[in-house]
Amino acid sequence: MKCPICYHPDTKVLDSRVATDGLSIRRRRECLKCGFRFSTYEELEILDVSVVKRDGRREAYSRDKLISGLKKASEKRIGDDKFKKLVHMIERDIQALKTNEVSSQEVGKIVMKNLKKVDQIAYIRYASVYESFKNVQEFKKELNKLLSGKSTKK
Numbered sequence: 001m002k003c004p005i006c007y008h009p010d011t012k013v014l015d016s017r018v019a020t021d022g023l024s025i026r027r028r029r030e031c032l033k034c035g036f037r038f039s040t041y042e043e044l045e046i047l048d049v050s051v052v053k054r055d056g057r058r059e060a061y062s063r064d065k066l067i068s069g070l071k072k073a074s075e076k077r078i079g080d081d082k083f084k085k086l087v088h089m090i091e092r093d094i095q096a097l098k099t100n101e102v103s104s105q106e107v108g109k110i111v112m113k114n115l116k117k118v119d120q121i122a123y124i125r126y127a128s129v130y131e132s133f134k135n136v137q138e139f140k141k142e143l144n145k146l147l148s149g150k151s152t153k154k
Contacts, residue, residue, distance in 0.1 A: 001029060001040060003031035003033065003034060003036055003038075004036070004038055005031065005034055005036045006031060006033055006034045006036070008031050008032060008033035008034065010031075010032045010033070011029040011030060011031050011032060012029065012030055012032060013027050013028070013029055014028045014029065014030055014037070015027070015028040016028075019041060020081070021081050021084045021085065023043060023044070023084060023085065023088045024041045024042060024043035024044075025041065025042040025043075026039055026040075026041055027039065027040045027041075027042065044088070044091065045063070046061050046063070046091050046094060046095060048100055049061040049094065049095075049099075049100060049101070049102060050100060050101045050102075051101075051102055051103070051104050051107060052101055052102070052103045052104065053104050054104060054105070058101070061094070061102075063087070063091070066087065066090065066091075066107075066111070067087060069111070069126070069129075070083070070086065070087065070111070070115070070122075070126070071083075072125070072129075073115065073122045073123075073125040073126035073129075074086075074115075074119060074122035074125075077119050077121055077122045078118060078119055078122060082118060086114055086115065086118050089114045090110055090111055090114050093110045093113075093114065094107065094110060108130045111126065111130070112126060112127055112130065116146070120146055123146070124139075124142065124143060124146065127142055128142075
């Protein structure tokens with residue numbers, strides 16, 4: 001790992017421990033040239049998964065896209081630690097499929113399943129975009145499903 005100050009290519013790890021979120025490793029490092037100390041975080045990354053879009057296009061899985069969509073749905077609703085755990089649960093479920101390709105619909109279902117457990121308002125916000133509600137009746141129908149405890153459409 002390069003030093004962020006002098007860009008020297010060698011640093012040494014002084015300490016490693018599980019980060020407060022419990023889902024990553026925090027490493028305390030020191031540059032061997034200038035002595036600058038800094039922290040890095042190591043976390044799970046989904047590799048080699050393609051998302052098949054509704055129009056048939058394929059693109060590499062993007063954590064940034066997932067986070068962007070979740071942030072819009074959960075704005076002012078979910079704290080940082082809970083948000084990180086939500087992302088981790090979603091990515092865990094994607095990896096559990098054990099496939100190189102996953103449809104965007106399947107990713108959406110996984111997101112909705114996990115979001116529903118964490119925050120129902122964020123779930124409804126996400127569902128309104130994901131399911132492309134065309135009118136208030138469709139929105140009301142999904143809300144009634146949530147209130148009655150029924151599962152969403154598959």
